[in-house]
Amino acid sequence: MDDSTTDPTDPTNPMDLEDDSGAVLKTVGKQIRLWRETAKMRQAELARAIGYSDEQVSSVECGRRTPSDTFLEKADEVLGAGGKIAQFKEDVAETRFPHKARNLVKLETKAVEIGWYGTHNLHGLLQTEEYARALYAMRRPTYTEDEIEGYVAARVARHAIFERKPVPALTFVQEESTLRRPLGGRMVLRRQLEHLIALGELRHVELQVMPTETEEHAGMGGDIKMLKLKDGAVLGYSEGYGRSRLTANPKVVRVLELQYGSIRAQALTPRESLAFIEKLLGET
Numbered sequence: 001m002d003d004s005t006t007d008p009t010d011p012t013n014p015m016d017l018e019d020d021s022g023a024v025l026k027t028v029g030k031q032i033r034l035w036r037e038t039a040k041m042r043q044a045e046l047a048r049a050i051g052y053s054d055e056q057v058s059s060v061e062c063g064r065r066t067p068s069d070t071f072l073e074k075a076d077e078v079l080g081a082g083g084k085i086a087q088f089k090e091d092v093a094e095t096r097f098p099h100k101a102r103n104l105v106k107l108e109t110k111a112v113e114i115g116w117y118g119t120h121n122l123h124g125l126l127q128t129e130e131y132a133r134a135l136y137a138m139r140r141p142t143y144t145e146d147e148i149e150g151y152v153a154a155r156v157a158r159h160a161i162f163e164r165k166p167v168p169a170l171t172f173v174q175e176e177s178t179l180r181r182p183l184g185g186r187m188v189l190r191r192q193l194e195h196l197i198a199l200g201e202l203r204h205v206e207l208q209v210m211p212t213e214t215e216e217h218a219g220m221g222g223d224i225k226m227l228k229l230k231d232g233a234v235l236g237y238s239e240g241y242g243r244s245r246l247t248a249n250p251k252v253v254r255v256l257e258l259q260y261g262s263i264r265a266q267a268l269t270p271r272e273s274l275a276f277i278e279k280l281l282g283e284t
Contacts, residue, residue, distance in 0.1 A: 021095035022063065024091050024092065024095055025060075025063040025064070025065075025066060025092070025095055026062075026063035027063075027088075028060070028063070028067065028072075028085075028088045028091070028092060029060050029061040029062055029063040030061075030063075031084070031085060031088070032060060032061055032067075032075055032079075032085060033061045035075075035079040035080075035081050035084075035085060036061075036079060038079075039078075039079050039080065041079070043057045043058055043061070044057075046075065046078065046079070049074075049078045050071065050074035050075055050078055051074065052071060056071075056146075066092060066095050066147075066150055067092060067150075068146050068149050068150045068153070069089050069092075069093075069149075069150075069153050070149070071146075072085055072086050072088055072089055072092065073086050073089075090157070093153065093154040093157050105158060107227050107229070107235060108125075108158065108161060108227070109161070110229050110230065111168055111227040111228060111229055112166075112168050112169065112228055112229065112230055113168060113169045113170075113171075113226070113227070113228035114161075114168060114169070114170050114171070114225070114226070114227055114228075115170075115171045115172075115224075115225070115226040115227075115260055115264075116171070116172050116173070116223075116224070116225045116226070117172075117173040117210075117219050117223060117224045117225075117260060117263050118172070118173070118174055118175065118178065118223050119175055119178075119219070119222060119223055120175075120177075120178065121135060121178055121181075121183070122174060122178055122179075122192070122196075123172055123174070124155050124158060125158055125159065125161060125162075125170070125172075126172060126174075126195070126196060126199060126207075127155060127192070128188070128191055128192050128195045129152060129156050130184055130188045130191060130192070131183060131184060131188055131192045132151075132152045132155045132156065133148060133152050133184070134183045134184030134185075134188055135183060136148045136151050136152060138183070162199070162202065162205070167204040168204065169204055170204060170205045170206070171205075171206045171207075171208070171264070172205075172206070172207050172208065173208045173209075173210055173219075173260075173263050173264055173267050174207070174208070174209055174210065175209075175210050175212070176209055176210060176211050176212045176276075177212060179193065179196075179209065179277060179280055180280065182284075186284060189284055190281065190284050193277055193280055193281040193284065194281065196277055197274060197277055197278060197281070200270065200273065200274045200277070201274070206270045207270060207273055207274070207277075208264060208267040208268055208269065208270055208273045209267060209268045209272075209273040209276050209277065210263065210266065210267040210268075211267075211268060211276075214266055214267075216266055217263075217266060218259050218262035218263050218266060219259070219263045221238070221259075222238060222239045223237075223238065223239040224236070224237070224238050224239075224256055224259060224260050224263070225237040225238075226253075226256060226257060226260055233248065234248075234253050234257070235247065235248050235253065236248075236252060236253040236256035236257070237256075238256055
């Protein structure tokens with residue numbers, strides 16, 4: 001992340017969001033170990049009881065590995081913790097994201113407006129569980145099944161933003177190619193398109209499509225994300241050409257706002273976009 005345009009004295013400074021994932025994992029691991037010792041169980045016994053390897057249990061207790069929701073739920077049940085281990089699922093979910101993405105996720109929860117333009121796949125907030133799983137499964141180097149399930153669970157948990165009160169204003173511009181690419185197969189794509197139509201019909205969501213045939217395109221530099229916080233502060237995130245940047249610098253944010261506005265003006269309107277997606281669904 002480039003912090004050359006970030007004001008360290010700004011209270012909205014994204015760099016103030018420290019990476020505390022290590023502390024979270026160590027706390028969770030310590031609690032699991034304490035409950036295991038109270039239950040007079042060895043690591044190997046707990047591993048067999050919850051269906052994980054000795055090494056996985058050891059790594060989780062040492063804070064080296066992020067436990068899946070299933071791991072936490074099974075450990076809670078086997079150790080008789082009464083929900084005190086399972087309650088860490090939400091805290092652990094954030095640690096599954098890289099630090100850069102974790103900052104953005106935290107800011108999403110504080111935003112009253114979010115705008116996003118994406119070039120190569122659907123925004124995480126728009127993805128179905130199947131689509132997200134397909135994306136993580138095709139990553140190289142490969143993730144383990146446990147890691148994939150953890151990432152997918154964390155991504156799906158972000159969907160709560162659509163039901164948050166008060167609801168934030170959400171706008172998305174997607175390249176036509178991202179709606180045609182059958183990641184995970186045709187049925188996954190069909191269900192994804194159906195999901196987009198349902199989201200696009202929500203009153204606080206505006207979904208737009210950038211047609212491939214568009215001759216004038218202000219978004220060739222890469223992904224853009226705009227976030228407006230409760231106090232009126234606006235943050236901008238841009239990604240492209242091997243670099244990414246999250247900034248509160250007014251000059252940079254203004255440029256990104258103008259760029260995002262141009263992209264929205266060049267894309268199909270929300271009404272036209274829904275009709276376009278319905279047409280694609282009929283062809284899939």
